[in-house]
Amino acid sequence: MQESVQHKGVTHFTIVKILRTFSPDEMNEFEKFLHSPFFNNHSTILRLYKELKKFYPLFSDKCLTKEHLFSVANKGKSYDDQLLRKYLSRITKLAEEYLSILQMRTEGIRKDYNVLLQLSRRNIKEIYTRKIKKVEKRFNNFQQFEAEHILHKHFFSALKYELLNKDNQIKPHNELLVDSINNLLDYFLIVSGWLLNEIESHSYTYDTGSKRNAVVAPIDRNMIVEFVENAISNLHSEDKDRMIFLEMVLNDMKLSSPESGFSAYTNLKKLVYGNSHKMSRQILQFYLQRMNVYCLLENLRGTHDMHLDLFQNYRKLLEENLFGSEGKTNLRFLEFRGILISALKIKEFEWAEKFINENVKYVDEDLQANVFHYGYSLLRFYTQDYSESLSHNSKIQSGLLPITIDSYILKAKIFYVLGHSDSALSLADSFRHFINLNKLISDFHKQNLLNFLKYFRAIIRLKAKNNIAKAGKLLAELQTSSNTREKKWLIEMTEDLLKLK
Structure with a gap:
C-alpha cells in the first residue's frame, strides 16, 4: 500500500500544473530565473527543475515519480517524502514569483508609479521630477478609454500633488485634486456598471434562491444615472472625450429600463461604433458584450427582433479579435453558440458554416467534438436538411x-x-x-x-x-x-x- 503511494506520478502537484501552461520560451526563461542568486540560492532546486524540464510539456512519463526527482536532486540519499515536498513547495513559490514578474512586464504604468513612489520616499527630487514628466507625456499620448489607465491617472494626480506639496509650493494645485477625483469617479462608474450588469445577468441565468436571501448591491442604476446626468450637465464643453465616456456609461445604465432601454441601446451602439478607435480592447469588449446581453434578452422577451444587431455586434467582436486574451483566441461555448445562432437567424448560412469550421478549434478542447456536431445540427436545421440535422444531434454527448x-x-x-x-x-x-x-x-x-x-x-x-x-x-x-x-x-x-x- 505504502509503495503504491510512493510511486505515484507527479502530475497532481501544483508546480507541474503551472509548468504545463508555460511556453517553451517561458520554460527557458524560468531556468535563467532559477540560476539567479537574487531569486534562488539552492542548487537542489535548480537540479530538480532541470530534471522536470526534460518531461515538458505533458509530465506524464511513467518514470517521472517522486522517488526519481528526489534521487536527481539529492544523489546518494534515501527518499525523504517530507523533504521533497519542501523542494516542490519552494519551486512553486519561485514559479509564482516568475508569474508576478511576467504580469509586471505588461503593466508599464503601474511599474512607473511604483518607481515614483520609491523615488519620492527617498526624496530624490531631480529624478522623480524628470520621471513624472515622462509619465505625464505617456498619459497625454494615450488617447483610448481604458479602465486601468483611468485609475492610474487618479493615482498619478494624487502623487504629483503630494510631491508638489512636499516642495512647499505656495500654489494650492487644486486642478490636480479635481483631476484625481474625476478619474477616480470615472473608474468607479465603469467598474460599478460592469458589476451591476453581472449581477443582473446572473438573475436571468442562474437560480439565485429566494429574494429574501438575495445579495443586494449598495448602489443601483438609478443612483448612477442621476449622478452621471448631473456630471454631464456640469461638464466643460471642451472635454469631449469625457463627455463621450459619460454618455456611454449613462446609456449603459439605462439599458435595463423598460421605458428607455431601446433608445438607450440605439444611442450606445452609435457611441460605441463611432468611437471604437478611442477604446481599449477591454472597454470595447465590455460594451459590445453588454449590448449583446440586451439583444439576447429582447429576443427572449419577444419585444424587439434584435438578431441582426446581435450578429453585427458579434462580428465586430470577431473582427477586433476580442475573444480571449494576450493575442490568443478563446471562445466559451455560450459565445460560440450566440455567434452561430445570430448568423443563422438572419440566414447567413455560408458565413455560419465557415464560422463553425474555422472557430470550433478555439472552444475548450474537451468540448470541440460536441460543439462541432451541435453547430452542424443547427446549421442543417436552418437549411432544412432535417435528417442530417438529427444525425449530427444524435452524435452530441455532452x-x-x-x-x-x-x-x-x-x-x-x-x-x-x-x-x-x-x-x-x-x-x-x-x-x-x-x-x-x-x-x-x-x-x-x-x-x-x-x-x-x-x-x-x-x-x-x-x-x-x-x-x-x-x-x-x-x-x-x-x-x-x-x-x-x-x-x-x-x-x-x-x-x-x-x-x-
Whole structure:
C-alpha cells in the first residue's frame, strides 16, 4: 500500500500544473530565473527543475515519480517524502514569483508609479521630477478609454500633488485634486456598471434562491444615472472625450429600463461604433458584450427582433479579435453558440458554416467534438436538411445544460416539421419534466422555456384538428406574448396553419 503511494506520478502537484501552461520560451526563461542568486540560492532546486524540464510539456512519463526527482536532486540519499515536498513547495513559490514578474512586464504604468513612489520616499527630487514628466507625456499620448489607465491617472494626480506639496509650493494645485477625483469617479462608474450588469445577468441565468436571501448591491442604476446626468450637465464643453465616456456609461445604465432601454441601446451602439478607435480592447469588449446581453434578452422577451444587431455586434467582436486574451483566441461555448445562432437567424448560412469550421478549434478542447456536431445540427436545421440535422444531434454527448436544452428544442421542432406529432408531444413532455426538475435553471429561463412548450403543444393539437378559428386566436396571443423561446418560429408555424384553410 505504502509503495503504491510512493510511486505515484507527479502530475497532481501544483508546480507541474503551472509548468504545463508555460511556453517553451517561458520554460527557458524560468531556468535563467532559477540560476539567479537574487531569486534562488539552492542548487537542489535548480537540479530538480532541470530534471522536470526534460518531461515538458505533458509530465506524464511513467518514470517521472517522486522517488526519481528526489534521487536527481539529492544523489546518494534515501527518499525523504517530507523533504521533497519542501523542494516542490519552494519551486512553486519561485514559479509564482516568475508569474508576478511576467504580469509586471505588461503593466508599464503601474511599474512607473511604483518607481515614483520609491523615488519620492527617498526624496530624490531631480529624478522623480524628470520621471513624472515622462509619465505625464505617456498619459497625454494615450488617447483610448481604458479602465486601468483611468485609475492610474487618479493615482498619478494624487502623487504629483503630494510631491508638489512636499516642495512647499505656495500654489494650492487644486486642478490636480479635481483631476484625481474625476478619474477616480470615472473608474468607479465603469467598474460599478460592469458589476451591476453581472449581477443582473446572473438573475436571468442562474437560480439565485429566494429574494429574501438575495445579495443586494449598495448602489443601483438609478443612483448612477442621476449622478452621471448631473456630471454631464456640469461638464466643460471642451472635454469631449469625457463627455463621450459619460454618455456611454449613462446609456449603459439605462439599458435595463423598460421605458428607455431601446433608445438607450440605439444611442450606445452609435457611441460605441463611432468611437471604437478611442477604446481599449477591454472597454470595447465590455460594451459590445453588454449590448449583446440586451439583444439576447429582447429576443427572449419577444419585444424587439434584435438578431441582426446581435450578429453585427458579434462580428465586430470577431473582427477586433476580442475573444480571449494576450493575442490568443478563446471562445466559451455560450459565445460560440450566440455567434452561430445570430448568423443563422438572419440566414447567413455560408458565413455560419465557415464560422463553425474555422472557430470550433478555439472552444475548450474537451468540448470541440460536441460543439462541432451541435453547430452542424443547427446549421442543417436552418437549411432544412432535417435528417442530417438529427444525425449530427444524435452524435452530441455532452451534459452541458445549454446544449441539452437546445437539443430538446431542436428535436421537437424537427419532429413537428416532419409531421411526427406523437414523437413531438412525447419529447415535449420529457422536456417539461426536465425543466421543472432542474434546479440550475433560473425562474426567467424556466418560464421562457415553459411558454415555448405551451404554445408548441397548442400548435400540434390545432394542426391535428385543423381548427383555423383557434389558430387565429393563438396567433394573436403569440404576437403579444413575452418571454417566450423561439417566438418567431412559433408565429411562423401558426401562420402556416392559417394558410391551410
